[in-house]
Amino acid sequence: MRVLIVEDERRLAEALGQIMAEQRYQTDVVYDGADGLDYALTGQYDVIVLDVMLPKLDGFEVASRLRHAHVSTPILMLTARDEMPDKIAGLDHGADDYMTKPFDIGELLARVRALTRRQGEVIGEQLVAGDLILELSTRCLRRGDKSVRLGFKEFDVLRQLMVHPRAVVPKEDIIARVWGLDSEAEDNNVEVYISFLRKKLTFLESNVSIGTVRKVGYYLEVPAS
């Protein structure tokens, strides 16, 4: 497993590198966004730990450019503690997960493991789960030869589910990530969009469906592969 760590705080970066090395990861550590992008563009890594605040190029920019270059390596983004909007921005730029500093090293390792074993693969600019393909650039959802266009909200909601297929995503999380952390959107909004999405899944005759966990949230039901 190869990991790229892009973090300008040297002490933190070195510590991370060492700890991950102890966990049998092969690590490369760089200290600015430009280097980070160069290294990452090689596509040789299994996961990238990417700070947001970086010299030369910030983390969002790095993530965006990577995705643009069809590099699909999973990205775990590190955001500064009080910058909540960063989380949303991070996901929008193509990050797969985020953590706020200060973080627990054990949790970081757990999330890295989660990213490397994840089933929803980002291939080029698309997310895949089961027989579904979500094209990130056009916001089109395809299955076989059929395809439908998704609205922004539909797209964002579905993406949340597709990033971790089978994992239950709480409604409140969906609201936080799609509508914003301090939004007043209600559960009903999510329900409405889930309903729209289900209709489209049915239309596409996909083998994946959206499951409900009462009083909690939703998950993607993907047939055993």
Add this chain to the structure above:
Amino acid sequence: MRVLIVEDERRLAEALGQIMAEQRYQTDVVYDGADGLDYALTGQYDVIVLDVMLPKLDGFEVASRLRHAHVSTPILMLTARDEMPDKIAGLDHGADDYMTKPFDIGELLARVRALTRRQGEVIGEQLVAGDLILELSTRCLRRGDKSVRLGFKEFDVLRQLMVHPRAVVPKEDIIARVWGLDSEAEDNNVEVYISFLRKKLTFLESNVSIGTVRKVGYYLEVPAS
């Protein structure tokens, strides 16, 4: 957000509980280490505020045992004085953060926020007893390839039993933990849910069953392993 407060100084404990309740936390307050451990073992909390000096079991012991039982709820430990050894000991025993008394309530709230913010999605946390697997995220109960959905109450009741397999859980405890400490639920409610659960255990053809101790409560009967 659910918070467990374990603190033997009643006045402080109550005050904390009230303040956190005002901050929209759902709080449970207990006054000794043994209760603290029992409550915490349910894994239902998002953070635990844990005093070190406690009757029955001290805070270190509680933290150790929790980690041993693979309960990963973040722990904020309260140490009596500015005793350096305590801090180290606390972190060694599995605490995630510590504060020394007397502390500023605002700082405590800030630290609790920090701890809860790093909560990742819990993927695949489960309770096991005999051939039964209780999936915490989906509230599904599995045995072999069969699986059933549990309602909220069913789930909560069963979880109480599964935390300590073979241990007798008094009905009043079940009521306190599932319906709330000051609820008006009657014994019959518990009996009804036990009945529901037994039906589902039968359906699953599990080797685990629910035993009755007359006038006291219930326990999980798990075949000798």
Add this chain to the structure above:
DNA sequence: CCTCCACAATCAAAACTCTCATAGGTAAGA
């Protein structure tokens, strides 16, 4: 060994809650 009683288990209906799906309304952009 039998009887009785208190407690436990079960059942079914009522009360309640949450989810789903649809329709109507609003705002922004073509």
Add this chain to the structure above:
DNA sequence: TCTTACCTATGAGAGTTTTGATTGTGGAGG
């Protein structure tokens, strides 16, 4: 103006919880 995307309201329906009545059972005392 027309279209598109989004939000809100609503009611039907499904699922959950409570309630009260009825039936079953273990064990103490006769």
